[in-house]
Amino acid sequence: MKIQIFGRDAEGGEGLKMEEPEKVRKPAGVKNRLLASCDQENPCKIPPSYKISMETLEKVERLMREDVSDTVAILKVLSDPMRLRILKALRIEDLCVCVLVELMNCEYSKLSYHLKLLKEAGLIDCTQDGNFLIYHLTESGEKKVTSFGIF
């Protein structure tokens, strides 16, 4: 696959792109990989509507290198009906495991698994009172849950 690169434009998404005379570039570094096979003997074949500037390309490549693992981790934890419902409940009231078990209508061990994930993600925590564990949203959990605007 080969890509044609057009001259600089004023910041991706800004609208107004001026199209400079067609000119195939062969840049160094990261761009090399992306545009490797694009040169004179090997002319680029791309659809006419498809133009992309060096600036935009670089911007996208920079984004690609950003670490998304934290975001993914939190999204993974949130993307489960049981865990979402636990969070919803705890937003209203701190609840002990025994009540959650009844509310969720499930086995202790199952609930416990999900509570563990939520806790490991720092979204909830619990305090002990005798034999009972009473779970609550953490401050950061409260914030995240709110900022995701999920509920």
Add this chain to the structure above:
Amino acid sequence: MKIQIFGRDAEGGEGLKMEEPEKVRKPAGVKNRLLASCDQENPCKIPPSYKISMETLEKVERLMREDVSDTVAILKVLSDPMRLRILKALRIEDLCVCVLVELMNCEYSKLSYHLKLLKEAGLIDCTQDGNFLIYHLTESGEKKVTSFGIF
């Protein structure tokens, strides 16, 4: 497990909870399941700090019944590094599969799988230009991605 229920309080989370004299209730309907074994011969054993009002309980139970499947579905789609990075890229610029393949540094079939999930979730779509498919964020995708405040 048995739960002790205390008198009405003014809306969960409003602060100021007045604690009426201890009184075990045995309500009907949904509450029955939750509080089934809580009566005179079978006195409730809960930790002293743990009080919950009928109102709060009802509120939580109502929440439990709400359907979260749409939210879960979208969160599931978002909770993958590859898909997140695709979305990030498409926020900057519409991109054809061939460029995405290079950016993501992966096989076509793999990329295609993730594009499909994103498309099925209505977050992205594509237009065809000859042999090329050029993917873009949908309007609703744009909105969702923004509202989740992920990037």
Add this chain to the structure above:
DNA sequence: TTAATATTTCAAAAATATTTGAAATATTGA
């Protein structure tokens, strides 16, 4: 002590999601 209770942990089983590579499809250009 001992028994009962609330909860977690663990490992195996089951369910889901992802990756892989080959083959299919559709479009272009000769």
Add this chain to the structure above:
DNA sequence: TCAATATTTCAAATATTTTTGAAATATTAA
């Protein structure tokens, strides 16, 4: 028409996540 290209589809192999039930832990109550 035919070959080349861009992309998707498919089914099998892998990997990850979730469920299950039994056993472990820790606390209370007797």
